Amino acid sequence: RKEVEQDPGPFNVPEGATVAFxxxxxxxxxxxxxxxRQDCRKEPKLLMSVYSSGNEDGRFTxxxxxxxxxISLLIRDSKLSDSATYLCVPPASNYQLIWGAGTKLIxxx
Amino acid sequence: ETGVTQTPRHLVMGMTNKKSLKCEQxxxxxAMYWYKQSAKKPLELMFVYSLEERVENNSVPSRFSxxxxxxxxxxxxxxxxxxxxxxxxLCASSQxxxxxxxxxxxxxTQLSVL
Numbered sequence: 001r002k003e004v005e006q007d008p009g010p011f012n013v014p015e016g017a018t019v020a021f022x023x024x025x026x027x028x029x030x031x032x033x034x035x036x037r038q039d040c041r042k043e044p045k046l047l048m049s050v051y052s053s054g055n056e057d058g059r060f061t062x063x064x065x066x067x068x069x070x071i072s073l074l075i076r077d078s079k080l081s082d083s084a085t086y087l088c089v090p091p092a093s094n095y096q097l098i099w100g101a102g103t104k105l106i107x108x109x
Numbered sequence: 110e111t112g113v114t115q116t117p118r119h120l121v122m123g124m125t126n127k128k129s130l131k132c133e134q135x136x137x138x139x140a141m142y143w144y145k146q147s148a149k150k151p152l153e154l155m156f157v158y159s160l161e162e163r164v165e166n167n168s169v170p171s172r173f174s175x176x177x178x179x180x181x182x183x184x185x186x187x188x189x190x191x192x193x194x195x196x197x198x199l200c201a202s203s204q205x206x207x208x209x210x211x212x213x214x215x216x217x218t219q220l221s222v223l
Contacts, residue, residue, distance in 0.1 A: 004151070034211065043199055043214035044152070087152070097212070099151040 003027055006088055006100035013078055013107055020074040021103045023088030033071050034089040035062055038102065044087055048073070075105075083107045112136045115200050115215035122190065123223050130185040130218050132200030141183040142212065143175060144199040152199070158183065159205075190222045 005024045013019045032051045036044040048055055050071060054063040061074040071090065075082055088100040113134045122128050134141060143155040157165035158177040172194075174186040183200055197219050201212040 008149070041197075041219075043216050044212075045214070046211045049211060097152075097154060101149060101151045 003098045004088060004090060004100040006086075006103045008101060008103060010104040010106050013105065015078060015080055015107055015109050017078055018074065018076045019078055019105065020072055021086065021105075022070045022072045023090070023100050023103075024068075024070040025088075025090040025098075026069065027090060027098065032090075033062070033064060035060075035071075035073050036087040036089060037084040038087055039084050047086070078107045080107050080109060112213050113200060113202055113215040115218055117218055118216065119219045119221075121221045121223065122187070124190060124192075126190075127186070127188040129187065130198055130200075130220075132183040132185075132215055134181055134183075134200075134202040134213070134215075136202055136213060138202040138204050138213070139180055140203045140205060141177060141180070142201040142203070143173075143183065143185050144201060144214075146197040146199060146217075148196075156185075187220075190220075192222050195220055195222045 003026050007021060011019055034049050035047040037047045038044040048057055048060055048062045050062045050064055059076045062071060064071045071088060073086060083106050085102040085104045087102045089097055115132050120128060140159045142157050145153045145155055154167050155169045156163060156175040161177050161180055172189050176184040197217045199217045200215040203210045203212050
């Protein structure tokens with residue numbers, strides 16, 4: 001099993017809809033997680049940090065399920081500007097951030 | 110917002126060339142990183158410097174040589190690269206470098222090796 005797995009998508013979602021995707025991990029020692037978004041040909045930018053069971057920021061909710069070893073990202077009332085690739089990052093140990101390959105999201109008008 | 114700046118944005122080089130990528134962070138961070146991102150693949154950590162000392166080298170070929178003269182600057186020296194080295198090279202910085210904190214990325218250098 002890969003250390004981090006994400007459905008590559010693309011997820012094609014109509015504007016205003018709710019969309020959710022998961023990220024599974026195999027390193028059970030992970031204590032905190034991050035979601036980054038990356039626009040086409042741009043650098044990743046931090047979207048959310050998750051240090052406990054979950055975090056909510058406006059339209060975005062990130063949740064952690066330790067028993068099943070996955071984290072999720074929920075986007076409500078999706079906007080055209082939410083179109084991007086979403087990268088999951090569960091830190092392992094010292095500097096060894098293991099990144100998912102990302103889930104591509106396309107919001108359609 | 111340009112907390113981490115990278116130059117050049119694009120680079121085309123032959124396999125016999127020598128070039129350097131430059132990164133500068135203006136965030137007062139203590140750790141800096143080089144990542145490689147190939148199409149549709151996860152980011153690969155190449156090097157990590159914390160307080161100007163290299164603390165991680167992920168079995169990167171010697172044709173990539175990092176240099177960190179101070180906590181604000183990071184270089185990646187390139188020589189005799191191969192076509193498979195073509196990728197987006199990203200510099201990042203973080204506050205502590207312990208693996209638990211947020212990373213701030215530069216805009217990257219899109220490298221093409223001919």
